Amino acid sequence: MSAVDITKDLEHATLVVTSVFPAPPERVWQLWADPRQLERWWGPEPYPATVVDHDLRSDGHVSYYMTGPEGDQHKGYWRVLEVEPPTRLVLVDGFADADGEPDDDLPTSRTEVTIEPLDDTRTRMTLTSIYDTTAELEQVLAMGMEEGIRTAVGQIDALLAED
């Protein structure tokens, strides 16, 4: 099935996501650049995203909201830092308050996306997300965007056993 490789670096609060798509880079880029396509994958179930503004330029602003099962709305935004279609996108992703203004009390993450051709038919997307640990990570969890968080002792042991 779809292979997603995810590496977690607890020390640096960093997540590295790699995946190979059977499509050219331009097609993978569209997933980010076309707001209608973006809203089909951005929001986790059952929180579909609706993109409101989508200015994918350096210093541009993307705004969206996610609608929960009770009709509850969660607003978010991207501050676009770098854009080089179809290969590179750097953005800061954060939550917004009811008025759509960045909510400084909630965590942001800096996400760097690299899209590169692997061969004639395949494209590799590498995404590095660094979480702003000075912010309130717990609140994201408290918002209930994920059902049940599993923590495995074995994973921690493996992490600690690395060195």
Added chain:
Amino acid sequence: MGATLTDERADAVFGALADATRRDILLRAMGGDLGVSELAQPYPMSFAAVQKHVAVLERAGLVRKRAAGRRRVVTTDMDGLRDARAVLDHYEELWRGRVERMHQLLGEDALPSRPDEPDPEERA
């Protein structure tokens, strides 16, 4: 929900883990039978400096000090570590879902528009 990591804790935990010496202390304290002076031995720094590192880990809820007889020993708090892990686990699941949905979207491109129609080349 499952994880309980307050804002200050998240900050303290990731701050504490950002230092190589503290990560090493965390590993060595897993046995739970070393005092601060024993923990300090391998490092080319003063006892006071190591004591400071231990204090940072303690504030982050990653180690605890407890009495073992007349000694005070340092023990890694596995629950504290697990909490920190849970935050990243959450993001991992979020991104796993996103990339899977990306694949689904691209998969829709690949679907033939008229699957039942025979290939005209072949028919000729």
